[in-house]
Amino acid sequence: MFSCKNKQTEKEVDVVDAAKNITNKITNEVKQKLISNAPNGMVWIPGGSFLQGAVDQDEMAMSHEKPQHAVSVDGFFMDITEVTNAEFTKFVNETNYITVAEREIDWEEMKKQLPEGTPKPHDSILQPGSLMFKKTKTSVPNLYDFSQWWRWVIGVNWRHPSGPDSNIEGKENHPVVHISFEDAQAYCKWAGRRLPTEAEWEYAARGKKTSAVYFWGDDRSTLSKMVNSWEGEFPVNNTLQDGFERTAPVKTYPPNDFGLYDMAGNVWEFTTDWYNINYYQELKSSNKDIFNPQGADKAYNPNMPYTPEKVIKGGSFLCSDSYCASYRVSARMGTSLDSSAEHVGFRTVATLEMLVK
Numbered sequence: 001m002f003s004c005k006n007k008q009t010e011k012e013v014d015v016v017d018a019a020k021n022i023t024n025k026i027t028n029e030v031k032q033k034l035i036s037n038a039p040n041g042m043v044w045i046p047g048g049s050f051l052q053g054a055v056d057q058d059e060m061a062m063s064h065e066k067p068q069h070a071v072s073v074d075g076f077f078m079d080i081t082e083v084t085n086a087e088f089t090k091f092v093n094e095t096n097y098i099t100v101a102e103r104e105i106d107w108e109e110m111k112k113q114l115p116e117g118t119p120k121p122h123d124s125i126l127q128p129g130s131l132m133f134k135k136t137k138t139s140v141p142n143l144y145d146f147s148q149w150w151r152w153v154i155g156v157n158w159r160h161p162s163g164p165d166s167n168i169e170g171k172e173n174h175p176v177v178h179i180s181f182e183d184a185q186a187y188c189k190w191a192g193r194r195l196p197t198e199a200e201w202e203y204a205a206r207g208k209k210t211s212a213v214y215f216w217g218d219d220r221s222t223l224s225k226m227v228n229s230w231e232g233e234f235p236v237n238n239t240l241q242d243g244f245e246r247t248a249p250v251k252t253y254p255p256n257d258f259g260l261y262d263m264a265g266n267v268w269e270f271t272t273d274w275y276n277i278n279y280y281q282e283l284k285s286s287n288k289d290i291f292n293p294q295g296a297d298k299a300y301n302p303n304m305p306y307t308p309e310k311v312i313k314g315g316s317f318l319c320s321d322s323y324c325a326s327y328r329v330s331a332r333m334g335t336s337l338d339s340s341a342e343h344v345g346f347r348t349v350a351t352l353e354m355l356v357k
Contacts, residue, residue, distance in 0.1 A: 034355055038077055042350065043259045045204045047075035051211070052202055053280055053330050058213045060325040064277045065332060069284045071199045072291045077355070078196065078204050079347035081250035081261045082175035082269060083187065085168045088158060091187050100180040101130040101157035101340045129154040130178040131341040132163070133246075133318060136235050143323055149235040150341070158183075161342060162246070173249040175267045175345040181310050181337045184270050184346040193348035198273040198311045198332065199293045200349060205264070205314070205329050207257025213328050215256040215263050226253055227265035227327045230320035246317055246342070264327035265319060267345035268312040268335070274299040275309040275334030301334050309334030316343035 035044045053068040054061030091097065105128060132153045140148050155164025158178045161171075168174070188194050196204070205215050212218050216226050224231060224241040228248040232239040243252075248266055255261045273279075273295025283290060299308040312335050315326030326333065335344060 030356060031352055034352055039350060039355070041080055042077040043080055045076055045078050045200075045258055047073055048203070049073075050203050050206060052199055054328075055211050055213055055330070057218060058328060058330065060321070060328060061330060064280065065330045066280060067284045069280060070290065071203070071293060072289070073197075073200050073203050074292055074351070076196075076200060076352075077350045078200075078258075078260060079193075079349070080255070080259060082267060082345045082347045083184075084173055084250055085158070085176050086172040088176040088179075088187065089168075089172075091190050095186075095190055097183075097186055097190075099158055099178070099183045099340070100338055101178050102128055102159075104128060127154040128157070130156040131339070132156055133235075133342050135237075139233065139236055143234070156342075157340075171247075171249075173251075174247045175250060175262070177247065177267055177342050177345050178340040179345055180340045181270055181335075183340070187346075188348050191348060192354065193350050194354070195270050195272045195346060196349045197293065198271040198295055198313065199290075201269065201271050201313045202329060204258055204260060205256065207260075209257065215329055216254070223327070227315075228253065228262070228317045229265045229315065229327050230318050230323070232320070234318070234320040234323045244317060248317070263314055264329070265315050266317055267314070267343050268316050268326075268333065269314045270335075270344070270346040271295075271311045271313055273311040275311045275332070276300040277302070299334070304334065304336070307336045309336050312344060318343050 038044055049070060049072040051068040052071045054065040055068070129152055131150050134149055134151050136149055142148075153163065156162075156178060158176050159168060160166050161168065161177050184195060206212070207215060209215065209217055214220075214223075214226070216222065223229065228242050228244050230238050231241045238245055242248075250266075251261045253262065253265075256263050274297070276296035276299055278300060279296040282296075283293070295311065299310075301307075301309055312333050313331070315324070315328075315331055319326040324331065324333075335341075
């Protein structure tokens with residue numbers, strides 16, 4: 001019995017060795033060629049280790065960004081910019097895809113994310129649309145009540161980002177917005193890509209500045225030259241010091257160490273991780289080596305108990321010091337799977353294995 005088990009083990013070892021040989025063959029013969037000939041619009045992010053989460057000197061850090069924990073990720077390719085209107089247009093033209101914001105609303109699905117007994121709105125309200133930002137006329141004492149500056153606008157979607165009568169002409173190089181997680185996943189499938197994990201995104205955003213608050217360092221005074229954000233009193237007055245009221249064309253501001261643009265500000269970007277406010281604490285307390293983490297097993301946000309959310313990173317043109325300062329690398333937020341808004345977009349990644357296939 002013992003010898004039979006040994007023979008089986010030897011066979012298993014042979015299979016493992018064969019798999020390793022294939023991996024080594026891909027690595028040795030193909031890796032360098034792929035890296036030196038990165039897919040159009042992408043850059044290679046070499047694998048490595050870093051401390052994920054808020055750095056000690058970050059006075060704006062929130063509890064869900066803590067504690068820092070050591071993470072290692074394998075190398076991957078990442079889009080140099082956020083997916084643009086031009087790129088999303090090509091996808092839609094080839095697939096006839098209809099985004100969530102353009103579809104008729106299914107009340108039976110919607111009410112699953114609402115408290116039991118929530119009355120159905122009138123049919124005139126249950127129309128396709130998306131969330132748009134609107135300035136307030138006076139100062140807002142309670143910045144936790146985001147309903148004061150967000151409104152649901154019928155007829156708003158990626159084709160009509162600023163209102164039902166708007167369009168994207170002349171904004172081909174702006175990031176596509178009013179995109180849901182489902183929409184981003186559909187684009188990835190078409191493009192042969194995937195969304196990044198939160199760890200991959202933050203590792204790529206930090207570049208070589210692994211212990212800095214911002215992707216360019218700790219100097220807040222250069223913000224308007226580095227990021228499309230909100231400067232002035234939020235949400236009343238934007239001084240436009242950075243040059244833009246809403247989205248800016250990609251590559252408007254300097255890239256980070258890896259050559260990635262807009263890893264802070266402009267639009268929030270989807271990751272594949274579930275948003276769980278306890279996740280970082282659970283990782284830290286596990287005392288285990290963390291390789292290529294895929295995020296929490298399930299979403300948890302006591303402020304949104306009926307709505308599972310995904311982590312978004314990078315902040316947007318609405319981020320300000322007085323509100324969230326989410327142009328900080330460790331900043332994170334949750335958003336529901338089927339919602340879309342004027343300040344959310346995405347970028348994609350690809351692994352060596354995906355390209356070899």
